[in-house]
Amino acid sequence: MSRHVLVAIDDSEASRAAFEYALEEYPEARITVLHVFDSTHPNIYADATGGSAEQYEEFELANREHGMELLGDATDLAADRGRPVRTALEDGPPTQTIVDYAADHDVDRLVVGTHDESVTSRVSLGSVSQAVAKRTSIPVTIV
Numbered sequence: 001m002s003r004h005v006l007v008a009i010d011d012s013e014a015s016r017a018a019f020e021y022a023l024e025e026y027p028e029a030r031i032t033v034l035h036v037f038d039s040t041h042p043n044i045y046a047d048a049t050g051g052s053a054e055q056y057e058e059f060e061l062a063n064r065e066h067g068m069e070l071l072g073d074a075t076d077l078a079a080d081r082g083r084p085v086r087t088a089l090e091d092g093p094p095t096q097t098i099v100d101y102a103a104d105h106d107v108d109r110l111v112v113g114t115h116d117e118s119v120t121s122r123v124s125l126g127s128v129s130q131a132v133a134k135r136t137s138i139p140v141t142i143v
Contacts, residue, residue, distance in 0.1 A: 001028065002029045003029055004030045004106055004108055005022050005026045005031045005032070005107070005108075005111055006031075006032050006034055006098070006101065006102050006107040006110050007031060007032070007034065007074075007112070008094075009035050009070055010035065012113060012115060014113030014114055018111050018112055018113035018141075018142075018143040019077070019111075021141070023078060023081055025141075027083075031078070031083065032105065033071055033074040033085050034087075034089075035070050035071055036090050036094045036097045037060075037064060037089070037091050038091070038093055038094055038097075039059075039060045039063065039091050064091075067089045071089060074087065094128045095131040096135070098112070098132050099132060099136045102136060102138050103138070109138065110132060110138055110141070111141045112141075112142055113129065113142070114127055114129040114130070114142050115127060129142045
């Protein structure tokens with residue numbers, strides 16, 4: 001029986017399904033909902049700001065606010081189901097940040113959603129969920 005479940009979310013239906021799964025399947029566990037924003041990724045930053053250093057702070061603030069909205073939505077959904085949850089917003093490369101957070105916070109089960117439905121895509125490119133499963137010794141459920 002899992003005592004502490006970490007659910008990594010973004011703004012996808014897959015992560016919402018993963019969160020709903022965790023709420024249903026782990027009724028006795030403490031659940032932490034984690035959103036990771038990678039402000040250091042050069043493609044994300046350049047695509048969003050055109051590479052302008054002056055716009056970086058605005059870009060980061062907007063994305064942190066978006067992350068807080070996602071965590072607020074998760075908290076509301078859990079409350080509707082009578083479940084308290086903890087939330088965390090972290091900045092960094094998603095896969096490593098999720099793995100490190102789980103290791104540092106006594107997590108004994110990870111639940112993540114996946115966008116990839118194609119076996120070919122998973123084998124050739126992988127995804128954050130697949131990478132997390134490969135990089136941690138903690139059991140991972142991919143929804």
